[in-house]
Amino acid sequence: MSIRDHYLNLLKTLIAIPSVSAQQSHLPEAATCIADAFRLLGAEVIYDDTYFAPFIMAQLHSPHPDAQTIVIYNHYDVQPAEPLALWQTDPWSLTSHDDKLFGRGVDDDKGNLTARMAAVAEYIDEHETLPVNIVFIVEGSEETASRYLQEYLIKHTQGLTADLVIWESGGKNDDGVLEIFGGNKGIVTFDLAVTTANTDLHSSLAGVVDSAAIRLSQAIATLFDKHGRIIVPHFFDDVLPPNQREKDLVAALPITPESLIEKYSLNAPLYTNRYDADFKEILYFQPTISIEGLISGYNGKGVKTVLPAQAHAKLESRLVPNMSPESTIQHINNHLVPQGFPDITLTMTLGQPGYRSDMSHPEIARVINVARQYYHAEPSVMPTSPGTGPMAIIHDALQAPIASLGIGYAQTYDHAPNENVRLSDYNEHIDVIKALINSYNESKHKIINH
Ligand SMILES: [Zn+2]
Incomplete structure (x- = not known):
């Protein structure tokens, strides 16, 4: 099985777990499944189940002593699937048709997580080592206002220096152009x-x-x-x-x-x-x-x-x-x-509280650059989305700029019936994250060449 198929399978398993944020009962099941997948990927995993929903921190180290660090933030909890009558497929089973993937949480946020895991796995498979440290922080209370995130980050991020945070989700706008936003x-x-x-x-x-x-x-x-x-x-x-x-x-x-x-x-x-x-x-x-x-x-x-x-x-x-x-x-x-x-x-x-990144920051410029080169087009850069998320909490803890990009598109229907992503966007996101990882190689070479 290819690496991408392996992580699509993980997505299938995760969609079948109705980890509805407010109901709590299925949250540990989704969390252990993700923790196991990270261990299989070779990450150092810290599983903390002392909160309402377990947190997973998965660290993948670069062998380079002066490597920078990307933090990738995701969540495994989802909104309820109701009203069920309006779904054309079973919300709790990953269904593929018309080159799209359907299911509750396929965009928000399980699909973004598995795409990023696939990117890291493929990169390691092709290059053996990472040019940048990658730390995944995955929570299970995002849809209920990330109530424990601040306390968790204070406990677990001492000594963690981040250079860039990749936000849980994002996608393309009505014109099919990738959006990168830095605040909410x-x-x-x-x-x-x-x-x-x-x-x-x-x-x-x-x-x-x-x-x-x-x-x-x-x-x-x-x-x-x-x-x-x-x-x-x-x-x-x-x-x-x-x-x-x-x-x-x-x-x-x-x-x-x-x-x-x-x-x-x-x-x-x-x-x-x-x-x-x-x-x-x-x-x-x-x-x-x-x-x-x-x-x-x-x-x-x-x-x-x-x-x-x-x-x-x-x-x-x-x-x-x-x-x-x-x-x-x-x-x-x-x-x-x-x-x-x-x-x-x-x-x-x-x-x-709300938050906006400095969109002129060199690490934000790196993300914009990688997207521009990959799509051969200018991404739509937004200082803030009109929506809400716990960016301020993450920024307070990590003091790194935040960029949001992901697998969604204009008809993704997060939180609504028929939540879906296009398979092409899913695969492009894997490529973009790999290109982002690779950009740290290039910046290292540039330093050596000077
Ligand atoms: Zn989300």
Whole structure:
């Protein structure tokens, strides 16, 4: 069996393990399977199962005493597969058709992991030794906000010097161009709840009694002006403004208001059209507040004339670098009281700060270069993705720039039914990672030649 087939088999085994982050029960099974595969690859493996989900650190050493170090971050936990009826294949079995691979976690993030393992294995098979140290850090709580990652890294990365971090995933954009991004937004999620009476009331009292449903909607509405701009005092105080290189990179991205409207058949107007703001600058460099879900009153069939006594809402705020999840929550809480809503309770649920790499850093330039040479085309370089991940935590621990590239494409459907990758992208990623490893050879030769 070829090396690539061996790791595709590993991917098949991993997809068949429903390692859903929130459910925990299958996480150790996936983790031991990965640890065994790393041992077979010849890595020095540290398996730490003292957390909610085991962590695997797998180190592959270069014999060169002055070798640099790449850290590769991945995760083996996945989102639930529901709604199952919308899948065209069994989410828990790796299925191949139309030159695509389908299955929950095939892109996010098991396929990225096995592609990178295949790259390292093939490189060692072809060259015998590595010109760079490679350290894989694989966790099992990424989909639930990497709750133990910070503590884990403090425990395990003492004495580990990293030069570059390769992020868990990435891929190609709508135009088929490889994207390389160096940051992500942070997030803080929170619940708002209010109870207005000891029971739901007859709605004939609506003329005199305020209801939980209306109270909560009004409280949420005070967070925004009529254009949708966030008006919470001090909310923007710590926002890190983009530098010129970051602005230029984002200005060069192909996304436009029109392409977004078209892609999702948007009916509601874009905020940025309402108040004439720079679409890309808001999307990439500004924080958000949004509602994830609202529950109150009667939602069954037909009519129930009731005045709800309770209302709950789940909200989130996407953060940019420098903003702290805790102070953001504090600002929102401090805003609600003087607005006349001291009875609304706010509970923070998850929090994670944001991060952006310096995209001019020589190690980031190396990644861009390798991709440019491999694809004979300029990659799309983004200082930040509008999404969220634990980049800030990894950067705090390792102090190395982070580059994100991977096996995905525009119709990968992470977290959704029919998650898939194209086999060609999967194989190209193996080649790119091998070329990246090889670039450390070339830089070593250059030093010797001088
Ligand atoms: Zn992921």
